Amino acid sequence: MASIVERPKKIGITYQVKWRQDGAWQTENFGDEDSAMTFKGLVEAHGNKWPHGWIKGLGFVEPEPHPNDPPFGDYAHTYVDSLNTVDDRTKHDYKRDIERHFLGVRYTGAAGIERRLGGLVHTAPDGTEHPPTICNVTQADVNEWVRRQRHVLTAPDDPETVLRAKASAKSVANRHGLLYCIFQAAVEAEPSLRETNPCRKTGLPRQDEGSDEEMVFLEHEEYARISFELRAFDPNAADLADFLVGTGMRWGEATALQVRDINWTTGKVNVQRAWKRQDDNSFKIGPPKTKKARRLVMLTPELLDMLRRHVAGRRPEDWIFRGGQGKAWRHSNFYHRKWERALGEAIKKGLGKRPRIHDLRHTHVAWLIAQNISPAAIQARLGHESITTTMDRYGHLLNNLDEEIAAAVANAMRVAGPHEGLRPVRSA
Structure with a gap:
């Protein structure tokens, strides 16, 4: 748990957030108590670790954009086209997932403006959402995408209209596998587009949910x-x-x-x-x-x-x-x-x-x-x-x-005891 320590200074009071991370003390200072309380909550929400994207003394800082940062959709389609070990039908299914589940369902509202809903988006430190690119997607963005997949997607102006059904745990895992491969290709590209794969530590739902309903065994x-x-x-x-x-x-x-x-x-x-x-x-x-x-x-x-x-x-x-x-x-x-x-x-x-x-x-x-x-x-x-x-x-x-x-183990262990069939050896 993090704590807040008041530290009097000549120019006023500094509020220091203090916590242990991997056995070492970490601190961050704030000029007002409300900001310290907000940061304390972020630290605890991240498992007593520095919040992702936070730079000590500076706050949330958006990383410098990569000079070659293609839109996620363009790169994903190019990646699928390059696959030589899958047939055309599989490529078609992959591209369907890219369009519907990664980029989001196309929806035109009452104002006639088309939007993408329920897909992968990048949330900046200030809370604003941006279209995904190969370089700006974070682990937090992927986790949020998984959460969205596990809920029914309805039209913003008509909650009765279902745009996409809730995905099963297996479907989410399959789509996440494709997402992982796309980002891994960016990591392994020459030159590399990313240092790490944002899908590497994703928390996925258990795949045994509803397994009894998915498979039927007949007597x-x-x-x-x-x-x-x-x-x-x-x-x-x-x-x-x-x-x-x-x-x-x-x-x-x-x-x-x-x-x-x-x-x-x-x-x-x-x-x-x-x-x-x-x-x-x-x-x-x-x-x-x-x-x-x-x-x-x-x-x-x-x-x-x-x-x-x-x-x-x-x-x-x-x-x-x-x-x-x-x-x-x-x-x-x-x-x-x-x-x-x-x-x-x-x-x-x-x-x-x-x-x-x-x-x-x-x-x-x-x-x-x-x-x-x-x-x-x-x-x-x-x-x-x-x-x-x-x-x-x-x-x-x-x-x-x-x-x-159990019967097989018992049968295997059913051997003569050490006293059966043996005569004691008498010393000379």
Whole structure:
């Protein structure tokens, strides 16, 4: 805690703010008590440290502008354009985040003046706000941007009009990751545009908020209800759902499988392509999500029998799962015409959950964990790039194995005691 000490001088009283920072005493002097009280509050708000931007004896001082300080939006777009390891759709999504979430939502008020709302701004020491540039954004600005992302954005002149919904913790983390990379590129530029990355110490919201609502895990009987309703009006749709829950594949991987991808000798299917959304919302075939997503997936005898029915009389390059007119399934068509209908019927008959199609992948993992399959094996089967991804998403399900783990430890420690089977050695 900081304190204020009155120090009489010939010309009056000086009010000294005094506090310990990293074990050393720090002080700042003021000519009036109100200013000292204000500064004391700032010190304590910053964890008993000098407030960011404050220069001893001078107060808040705006740093000298960098001679080459591009507007944040221009630099961010140039950075995304320079990325060679991502596809065009990903670049399109990055640029959407730049425009909508970093620069803010465009809004035209009653006066006809367009403004940017809810984006990244730089707040100067005097409290005035300025458009963000690569050099003027501070850690405090980034923290304030995170706070804004976590609240609903409404129109200034009409609170009932929602301009942007509250972002989930995961969405904020993903956007912050892009923001970090943009500023890190400025730090590492030659010559460097910044000394430090303002995103380096950002406090992000916990990503496990609402995780139970985001992922739905189905019991075998619950999935059986949905499968029964699907099969009642479209057996082909039910077969695709069975394949998804039986392999844990992503939708874009399973629907991109061709007849030639099945190895009937080994009983495995080769995942080597996936559907990719384009800028115009069309789809085209591309590589899977990551390098590890290129994988071989073992199939059950039941799934192999089902695939034999689907590929009979087909050419090697034909899709295994096909919708109308022999074309590959589209997610929106399957969801609205098949999945929602079957799910609605299952809910009417007692199903207490509302899973998405992607929850079949989560359900597959839950079933594997229930059978004591190791996380490393699950990682390989799902095509996760890192075991960390697998554990972050599904590690909480391992709690169900507490009894099995305890039994295994007890069995390992069940060895003969030091007195069993041994005879004392008598000294000569």
